[in-house]
Amino acid sequence: KSLLYLVSNAFERQKERPLLGMQKFAKDVPRVGELPRIHYSNGATGAITRSTTHGGFDNDVYTLNHILKRVLGAAPSRPFRKEDLDY
Known part of the structure; x- marks a missing residue:
């Protein structure tokens, strides 16, 4: 797993905190027009x-x-x- 998963699961108060760059949360990223592009x-x-x-x-x-x-x-x-x- 990536460093993002470590941060999301171990260093945030909310377990499995969505972070930009984590594919499992990509569908939940708020969009402004077409941004961010993934x-x-x-x-x-x-x-x-x-x-x-x-x-x-x-x-x-x-x-x-x-x-x-x-x-x-x-x-x-x-x-x-x-x-x-x-x-």
Whole structure:
């Protein structure tokens, strides 16, 4: 299980406190228009993320390039490559 489950179950006064990022509570997240957008991954397809684990997003070129594009406001001149993340 993820760190979010530890926080939700052990460190909050209410047991199983819903936290953003926990898939089991995603349907209960209040929406404002289309926000927040929640992206799911099957690990094989998708341009936003292909991470299949909670801790895998920082080794996923799709996730990192999507975040970088959001931060920069445009596609990066040199996007992350798989080789950049194999260390």
